[in-house]
Amino acid sequence: MHSFIEFIMGPMVWISFLLFFLGTVFRFFKVFKMVNEKENFIYTYMSLKYSFRSIFAWLIPFFPVSTRKSPVFYGISYIFHILLLIVPIFLLSHVVLLEESMQWSWITLNDTVADWLALIVIMALIFFMIRRMVVPEVKFLTKASDFVFILIVALPFVSGFLAYHQFFAYQWMVMVHVLSGELMIILIPFTRFFHMFMAPFTRAYTGSEFGHVRHAKDW
């Protein structure tokens, strides 16, 4: 048991990040290979100026018309995505672990704050889940896999929250927490989680076509 925990908190972390890194490189390699083989016209229309114009416009909260049409969803979605990155990266216990093993260290979140932020992430996920079940146009598009995605993201946060409070089965919670976190990291390049890397590119291409060719805004 002890050695298993040591494995998942030691080598497995590195394996997960390695798979994440290699998978991401592989996905991009495949994308660029396909572009070069079949659609190299994309480079002709890609414009740095209009790519960034579009990406920045879409990063400003409630600037695009679309975001103002669904303010609740966008608001929650903005906060969710920011916290999804910030909470694990700046969590004290994560940084402490890194400091112990690698002597790497950076600023951390206050534990109570982090606790609340994790709760917000969990509530956002519950909101996404309910939205998928009740909003007709979203329900129509939803497949079982969409709930699985929500579950995969929820697991490390829920188990981390429970482990921190030591409500029950602390050791089991830590194990679920570590394993599900690693699972999510590994899955990013191989599933639709990859939108975190791909979305800026699809946005950039549309931004370029709208801005550079059609002299129009795309937000």
Next chain:
Amino acid sequence: MQDTENKTQALDGKNVVDEGVEKGLARLTPEIISRVINQVLTKETGARFKAYVETCMRCGLCADACSIFLSNDRDPRFSPAAKVKQTILEMIEKKGNVSVDFLRDAVRISHTECNVCKRCSMYCPFGIDIAYMMLLVRRICHKLEITPLYIQDTVNSHSATLNQMWVKEDEWIDTLQWQEEDAREEFEDLRIPLDKDGADIMYSVIAPEPKFQAGLIYQTAVIMHAASMNWTMPSTPGWDNSNMAMYTGDFEISARIAKAHYETAAKLHVGKIVMGECGHAFRSVYDVGNRWIGWAMPPFEVVHAIEFYHGLLASGRIKIKEKYKKSVTLHDPCNISRGRGLHDKAREMVNMLCESFIEMTPNREHNYCCGAGGGVINCGPPWKGTRMTNNREKKEQLERTGAEVLIAPCHNCHSGLEDIVHHYGLKMEVKFFGDIIFEVMEKTIFQKGE
């Protein structure tokens, strides 16, 4: 007869019978279906399509962008992503092994329930181009030979005559000369110069102009003459700038049409192409047709009527006698607002021409499609009933303005909006910019140095 009557008035596209589609479907076998679909999916798509399919998180935010979705009381099957799910996604999942019934729905969805207006690209946080995917479905339908009857007929006409309306060469020349003769009542020395080598401008129109609306050519001739432009119109095939093949996925014919148009301009050594008030033709000549023949941007400067007339008015080549009195509103055609950003120039022009302008909302890049665009109106009478149902949101948008006159600088929009006005009994006149300019301009000839 009773039967056809009912079909035209059917409100759900599922009840519409399109002869062309049915005949095509009857010829299909499972082998043909899967071979064609897989051929298009593997050979004709690439990273872009893959990225779109794999990046969509099915959040449903595109729904609010679609006027057809809004017109159908937010029925979830009309949202843009739902159209993808019901067509191309299922083709991928089933590896092309789809049924004839599935394909009947795919034709209906891609050809009559999507105007490929690209409004949804502006509502998707990732900018996914759903119109491109709908055109891909149409490409598959084209290769399966199940394209709706009426729009296929226009493509056949393009293929045989290089114009959309089966206009014969002599009829074309005759129409131009007839308009020239009539216009001489206003200016005795007016000419519609045919094939004038080295003219500054080649003026081109879509085939419905000589076929049904020759008066528009008359008006343009008067404007050109009054502004002392060095212009010409070609007498040979290639004069038509329209391109319905672009919307049926018949890219080979689409490329031929665009190429013939550019070749005609090249042969006449003109400086640029100025085109009449049409949106899809502009999309073809400015944005799509050129790509299919290997030009990143069009080989000629392509100027839409809005930009051209704006220039004539702003430079004083055309003078206004008295501003137009009735209250007007402006419809921004997708292909020249989202497609070319000409919406601000259009507004400047309205203010130069008219006394009272009422803004339509949403507007500019966010305007709703007229509901006829993207080849939807060209699917013809069998689909008119459902088109009217799908255009309810547009009707409400028009109604809210309360304007007496609706300016629509695009042929497709014009016809579609006329249909909406008649169907819903709106009290609005639909006009082109050309109509208004013709009505309010000074009928004198511009002299240099004036």
